Amino acid sequence: MTATAKPLVLVPSCNRMIGQHPYHIAGHKYVDAVRLAGCQPLVVPGADAQELEVLLAMADGVFLTGSPSNVHPSHFGEAVHDPALPLDPARDDWTLPLIRAALARGIPLFGICRGFQETNVALGGSLHQAVHEVEGQHDHRAPEGADAEVAYGPAHPVDVQPGGLLAGILDGPRIQVNSVHGQGIKRLAPGLRVEARAPDGLVEAFSVPEAPAFALCVQWHPEWQAAQNPVSMRLLRAFGAACAAYRDRPRAPQPSR
Template sequence: MPAPVPHKPLVWLPACHRHLDLSDPGGYTVLADRYAAAVCELGMQPVLFPMAGANDVKDLLPLVDGVLLTGSPSNVDASHFGAKALDTDLLDPRRDALTMALVRTAITEGTPLFGVCRGLQEINVALGGSLYQRVHDEAGFLDHREPEHEELEAQFAERHDVLLAPGSAFEQWAGGPRALVNSLHGQGIRKLAEGLAAEAHAPDGLVEGVRVTRATAFAYGVQWHPEWRHAANPFYQRTLEAFAQACREHSQRRAV
């Protein structure tokens, strides 16, 4: 028989859910194009399972070669870490339910996993950690939010250094012990989950990059947005390329 034609690695991007049209109470499934575009530019194919829930993860995860947990305007519901959601929080309970299960299963099954912004927070909460709900209201911390009313170029501009753990993959991707990153978040890691190693910190000490210590495949999360103009930023590009390489290797293993 002829050898199977290799396909592009498939990367699952969990969607967000919005009520964009008040006359349609069913809501909409949404995904920011920049994440899907970055996946494509890395030679992979983004996939969505719009109605997937926690009970579907076991059946759907074997179909893909990696999971990218994207950022979102919504926050992880504080009830997942024993607190109460703020009145100002934009919540997405369908995404919460999916990603809490997806994080744990991807790690257990050895599927490459990369979390960006909210995705980092999802990894931390899914594994038992907690979040600051307003980092900017905590004593001693910077305001990590973007300038909301500026153009996207200003919102995604590099704003502060991250200090990278010696010998870590982050240091390797950056080519040194620190890197300049963007910052567009109001929540952040308070209690680091057991099983995560903090390998990147903001100047105020906030954890901004983690590695899942027991993972058998690529499993990292970052608080910044490496998908933004990644081709022009060697640190962002190397980080994403490392994830892509892990997905390619997983795809090859699945094809055997």
Template sequence: MNKLPPCMVWLPADHRLMGDHGHLMPFLLLGDKYARAVKVGAQAQPVMFPLAETGDISDLLAMVDGVMLTGSPSNVHPSHFDEDVADPSLPLDPARDLLTLALVKACVHEGVPLLGVCRGFQEINVALGGRLHQRVHEVPGLADHREPKTAPFEEQYAPSHPIRLAPGSVFETWAGGAEAMVNSLHGQGISQLAPGLEALGHAPDGLVEAFGVKGAHTFAYAVQFHPEWRCWETPFYAAIFEAFGKACRQRMSLRMQAADLNRSRVTLGA
């Protein structure tokens, strides 16, 4: 009996300059917590395609069963929603923007399971025509959603505030109720939701915390919070990754059926 190939999820890398003594070199990075959540929570194999370009997207998507857009220290460049940079001290990653904004559209068009977290949540919104607050904490009526950066990670990723979940939504099902406590580690947030998205969760101040892609043929959801953090310890977070993994395995099954059909056609043609 042939062993099934692993279900694979593409996680695009961050681009960052790193080094010491004034000598910096470019690195491609992926946070362990994101890869581990895919491996453990979604039961899939995380994969990277270093130096992938927009022209490679279609061919690379044909090789994977899902895409997860991770959080990052960097922000989406505000030029993508027609604004100037509000805080030059904050990191940006234009190379990631170039790939992921196109990748979002391709996933939606081709029906590839898509999960966005924090920066990934914001990327999906911007890619589909939405806008962002660059400084949520300076917007009248909105709370400060940033984490205490000097605190231990256990405190930074601890539950921070509740979110209200849309009645009858998958998020309500995953959370097991109309509300859920989530962590909060972001400075940017949605100011205008993209036309193709549906808000499915809100913070107490009204900020969108979860959405889905309208009319999507498969899993296409994103969250502003960080469910990847020890996802196996929080039932709500675990349910998100379990559902994502299930959608990815369904895509893998379809990919394998298509491959078997193509092989049969080649054999008959021979």
């Protein structure tokens, strides 16, 4: 398959100050994961309503990345719990409409960590802003000061719910995942299906059953060293196959002039 023939996948960037200058940033590992899925990544800095329509007309998939930043809690009716934690309202402003529009069009969507959380919020759900402060919940953050190999190493199992999208992709009812998130789902958005839970019951994956195409979001980071992780590769290949199917879908003939 040539590069130009690969499904085109939108990858939203984050916004960050480096020194005195603002930058658009997308993690290398997410771009690599889209390529491992057999797709062509297109990093997008943001889009207004008109630009979003143009981008979605081109896109065969949407890949929502993780980020150090959190979704602004005003989007689910709460005040900021910890002002020390980073936010990215510029990303919120366009990814929340992007999610709703992509799902409405039937464009395959895969969300990771922040992407998992912002999809839940975009569809009407809410988040725990500090999971470790919630009675009965575990601390899902990485060990403080740990290097990346430790932070993104296996942290806990998740139990895959039978009969769902995730169960159809994987070959077992339990997998080991990494865990580097401080926030998590508080109220699942209407219409979402729980696909996996952590041992403390926290939702670790969900799907959108009413979506016309693949729509799966996970709280962990399958993009981390994905090429060496069979579970990650199953997820990415399933997403890539859905993007290819969307690209190759039957289209109505264009009217003659």
